[in-house]
Amino acid sequence: MHQVNSEPKSLHFDRKNLSDATLLRLYESLLLPRRIEEKMLILLRQGRISKWFSGWGQEAISIGAVEALEADEFILPMHRNLGIFTGRNIPLEKLFAQFQGKKSGFTKGRDRSFHFGSIAHHIVGMISHLGPQLAIADGIALAHKLAQEEKVSLVFSGDGASSEGDFHEGLNVAAVWKLPVIFVIEHNGYGLSTPSEEQFAFKNFTEKGPGYGMETLRIQGNNVLEVYQAILELAADIRKNPRPVLVEAITFRMRGHEEASGTKYVPKQLMEDWAKLDPVDNYEVYLESIGLLDEKTKSQINTKIKKAINEGLEKAFAEESISPDTEEELRDVYFPFEQEIVSPKSEKSTEKRMVDAISDGLRQSMEKFPNLVLMGQDIGEYGGVFKVTDGFKKTFGGDRVRNTPLCESAIIGAGLGLSIKGYKAMVEMQFADFVSVGFNQIVNNLAKIHYRWGQKADVVVRMPTGAGMAAGPFHSQSNEAWFFHTPGLKIVYPSNPYDAKGLLNAALEDPNPYLYFEHKGLYRSISSEIPDEYYTLEIGKAKLVEEGEQVSIITYGMGVHWAKKAVKELGISADILDLRTLLPWDKEAVRATVKKTGRVIFLQEDCLTGGIGAEICAWISEHCFEYLDAPVMREGSLDTPVPFAPNLEKQFLPENRFKIKLQNLIEY
Structure with a gap:
């Protein structure tokens, strides 16, 4: 049972040529997320935070990675990578405000926990779907390669997320394009409650790399020195010789997927075995054994860390709850951009x-x-x-x-x-x-x-x-x-x-x-x-392609040509409004043509039910009712998949039905 995670018996630390200062820096970096975890679990029980995804027992992977990379190299973390955020020196008050859904958090209360990024700290946060992160890391690495920057990106995945198709796609693209990406798989034994043997039929992720033409490396994820040295060496090599490498970090999740999940599904012996391999406790014992850490130094570091945590929490808790601002919420949906229309430089x-x-x-x-x-x-x-x-x-x-x-x-x-x-x-x-x-x-x-x-x-x-x-x-x-x-x-x-x-x-x-x-x-x-020259048109602006008095036809794409043909065949005087932009759509142009003719029909090639015409017709009924002289009508394709045979496809498309409905609207 759980063979992958029953292998290690003890942690062996080898400092190699690392300085005392580096060893102590790694210790302090390792201790900070653990102390934050301890505090967050207390706050969760007190009801002062709403949810917590624990990385307890996996801290060495994050700290080893973040300390090994250069500060301007992007890291794409997951749920259990608090150490990435603390390792990049994100202000604790801002981090805690994020956890509490406060305005000064990175998402202004719009998302939770680690679902955020910070370009200033070269971190790209996750979404709950997990797997898509790998492709983003590919894109960042591609940018490095195009700019010849000699940088790497590093992206995390859990063993559970590796079952997603995005995992395969991310690895495959990186391998084909020889992108400088380090894929770190935190193999912690479970995807929520599902053990590894129910996720995949192999023992180690190092078996997958060769299938992609990719180098692999398996490391003990609870050993901060092993992680740090492995990533340090890999990153230095990849910067000079761009290519992806898959790193499997063997570890274990000591708490639930999130705290409400618990760990009752985990065999007791497995928990006990891995508790003996705690990355913080074992590294602390090692530093003491080589005379680098004593009680005084430990006390000083702990006092410093706890003081920073408490001060950060005080500031975050002191901040008032968010006062919703509808205008701001709508404004922040899009990146600010004021379009400047470009006219062609010549009339040619x-x-x-x-x-x-x-x-x-x-x-x-x-x-x-x-x-x-x-x-x-x-x-x-x-x-x-x-x-x-x-x-x-x-x-x-x-x-x-x-x-x-x-x-x-x-x-x-x-x-x-x-x-x-x-x-x-x-x-x-x-x-x-x-x-x-x-x-x-x-x-x-x-x-x-x-x-x-x-x-x-x-x-x-x-x-x-x-x-x-x-x-x-x-x-x-x-x-x-x-x-x-x-x-x-x-x-x-x-x-x-x-x-x-x-x-x-x-x-x-x-x-x-x-x-x-x-x-x-x-x-x-x-x-x-x-x-011939470059030019642009205004986004969000519809165009009246034909003008008439009897009826307004609102459409787009192929519908514009069907509408022109129908109007000509039926001898109808019609406004034909080509939306051109569907999101955002031009409400004022729609209002103007409806007000002018009093009769309106929407034409779309898409199936009728749930199409764009349904929304716009509903808007007309709500906002332009006083202008209407007839029911708002719409026509679209049949509510079936698109058939293959030409006669079936012709029946499916709305062109002929539209002409009949248009005539009915005129005669209403």
């Missing part, structure tokens, strides 16, 4: 198809932003399946135009890692359908990171979307509504070549996360005169 223009306009904008943005990196499957020599990046690798090089493994989650996460290091990232989904595999990174990392701790996510995800090509249910979906519900994202969806270029450029300028939808059916079917 060329007729371009939509696919060419997108390519043109992307190319000019690459020229404008030398820190912009493109990533996606087959976007290199092949130029992408739709040839948007054809010739880009030759022009901009393989470092900036990167073919990726088949792993959407890791590549989106790597984009966020690049952003943390000041780069811009564009990630191409081969088809919008495939974004489901990267959904978590978008809605929980990209979308929430600024609201949580003020970090921008300068990432644009391009999404070839839409049906009409008889491509079936996995290459034809309209999935913009999946993301429309997620605060922190911006969504654009152009209907024509001119808007496609201007909106893409604008999205790439903005340091907030974007989903940029481009309809595959419009790539080569429409063309128009496009300025």
Whole structure:
């Protein structure tokens, strides 16, 4: 039972050539998180904090790692890495304010415990989904490699989190791209109550590395000297010879997953055996045995630490509870950015198809932003399946135009890692359908990171979307509504070549996360005169593409072309409002057209139920009711998956039903 964690019998400390000062520094660093833990457990019992994830017994891993790295090298910790935060000298009053949900904490009360980062301290905090951290570390390491900085990033994972697909993707990308990342697996025997043998069918994580073409190292995680020396040597080597290394730190979790969980599911003998290997007690005994630590020194260090803890707690507890401010909450969802519209420098223009306009904008943005990196499957020599990046690798090089493994989650996460290091990232989904595999990174990392701790996510995800090509249910979906519900994202969806270029450029300028939808059916079917020079269009501004008196048609994407065709065939005088930006959407433009005509219908290619049209029609009913002369109507595709056979697909799409409903609205 639990063979991995029954191996060690005692801890052997070997100082090698470490100085007395280093040994004592490691002791003080090791003691601080333990003393904080002791205090937090008391406060938890007193009801003065609400939750605590304990790293008791695992402190040596965090302290060995943080002390071994350079201060400006990023660390991505997990639940049990309090020592990373204290080791980077985060002010204790600010750390405690974070634990208590106070305004001066890193997340302003918006997230808990260790769910935060601090660029000043080169820490990127976790989210509860755990695995996505590895890809962010990849992105940071990629930035180091691109800038030739000779730095490493270090990311933690527990043995439980290693079961997630993000773990595989993170390791695989790092191995393929030879990224300078240290993956530290804290093998502590349990994922909450599930023991290792129910998580995976191997004994040690060192068995996994060779499958990725990656070096591995197994260390005793309770031995602070062994951890420190191993990471110190690895980091020095990796800085000169960039590559990932997987480090398995054998340890044990001495308390519950979080305190409410308890440890009743752990065999008593196992707890007793590991208690004898306590990283603090054993290191203290070692320092005493070599004459470096006596009672006076211990007392001085303890007094200093306890004083710092108590002072920090006093300041945190003295701070008043947060007074909610709705304006501030809404404002902090996005990174502050004031768009300045760029007009083309000359009037010279060329007729371009939509696919060419997108390519043109992307190319000019690459020229404008030398820190912009493109990533996606087959976007290199092949130029992408739709040839948007054809010739880009030759022009901009393989470092900036990167073919990726088949792993959407890791590549989106790597984009966020690049952003943390000041780069811009564009990630191409081969088809919008495939974004489901990267959904978590978008809605929980990209979308929430600024609201949580003020970090921008300068990432644009391009999404070839839409049906009409008889491509079936996995290459034809309209999935913009999946993301429309997620605060922190911006969504654009152009209907024509001119808007496609201007909106893409604008999205790439903005340091907030974007989903940029481009309809595959419009790539080569429409063309128009496009300025040759770089330009941008206003985000959040709809466009009245046709004006009329009888009815308002609100739509976007392919719906604009269906609406134009229907109006012409039916001989109707209509406002056709192209939203262009779906999040945020232009409420004033919608209000103006509804007020003008008194009749409104929303058209979307997406399935009808739960689509964007439902929200906008509800808003019209609530805010524009006095202007209406007829019920607010909407039309969309059938509530089925997108079928393959052309006749079935034609029935699925709303074009014909829309014309009937539009006529009914006129006659109401």
